[in-house]
Amino acid sequence: MSDVIDSREAAATPTRDLVFTDADFARLRRMIGERAGIALSERKREMAYSRLARRVRLAGQRRFADYLDPLEADASHPEWEHFTNALTTNLTSFFREAHHFPLLAEHVARRSGPISIWCCAASTGEEPWSIAITLAETLGSAAERAEIVATDIDTRALADARAGIYPLAAVEKLSEERRKRFFLRGTGARSGLARVAPALRSRVHFAPLNLASGDWPVDGPFDAIFCRNLMIYFDKDTQQRVLKRFAGLMKPDGLLFAGHSENFSYFENPFVLRGQTVYRLRGGAR
Known part of the structure; x- marks a missing residue:
């Protein structure tokens, strides 16, 4: 690559070692929107730079434009996975939005057949494990027939979710009964960590999935779908398409x-509000 600085470097700032122009930001916003359905706002420019800068450097580039070129030219380029992971937000915790879990417990307690639940924004796993704990507490031994499918577009987060290992601080807000029943406390080199118990781990199946793509490798029908704090990153057209x-x-x-x-x-969408951020199908059973 030439050492000559071209017009694309005009927007570089003294505090940055990489060239990141307005055109680069507009371009990556379009690319992540087309690839993952994520509508990145104008306010996310600094976030985009900080999250992608390491990938640009690892690619041996000085300019974002040179990093983005091969991705845009090849939809199957392996760097797409890292690009998408970098721009995905993962903010979660065990039993986040706690009011949902008693409703889930009530819902599954009334059912007679096997239970199937899809958690489509699994992130680092706290949400699907919370669902699994709820089913175990509600159904007892019958929870062994329940299946939880946990998916996410971020492959790094999904690997953490599948491992089921967390700092003790992540589980300290759970009751002592839950910690003892559903987690193993690490010792020695694992001191300070907690791991999801094997009985619970066998009930959650993890897989990568991009909600904005045409291919959803999941099989319904589901008794419940958890899609929490993900739709806010999609534009309205993508939201409608996903809901349908x-x-x-x-x-x-x-x-x-x-x-x-x-x-x-x-x-217009196929769901109506049933409770606080809980929806049911229009015309479906109440």
């Missing part, structure tokens, strides 16, 4: 659990 596909994968009386900041009432 959810509807086709749910049992008639299934429930959709959404995030506290998400509201689907402002456009």
Whole structure:
């Protein structure tokens, strides 16, 4: 690559060692939108730079434009995985939005057949493990027939979720009974860590999945779908498209659990509000 600085470097700032122009930011916003359905706002420019800068350096580039070129030219380029992982936000905790879990317990307690639940934004695993704990506490030995499918677009986060190992601080807000029943406390080199117990680990199946893609390798119908605090990153067209596909994968009386900041009432969709950020299919059983 030439050492000559071209016009694309005009927006570089003295505090940055990499060239990141307005055009670069607009370009990566479009690329992550097309690839993952994520609508990256104008306010996320510094975040995008800080998260992708390491990947640009590892690619041996000085300019974001030179890093983005091969990705845009090849949809199967292996760097796409790292690009997407870097721009994905993972913020979660055990039993986050706690009001959902008693509703889930009530819902599954009334059912007679095997339970199937999809957690489609599994992140680092705290949410699907919370679902698994709820099912174990509610169904007892019958929870062994329940299946939880946990997916996420971020392959790094998914690997952490599958491992099921967390700092003790991550589980300290759980009751002592839950910690003793569902986690193993690490010793020696694992001191300060907690691992999800084997009995619970066998009930959650992890797989990568991009909700914005045409291929969803999951099989319904589901008794419940958890899609919490993910839709806020999609534009309205993507939200509508995803909701319609959810509807086709749910049992008639299934429930959709959404995030506290998400509201689907402002456009036509197949769901109606049942409770606080909990939805059911239109015309489905109440």
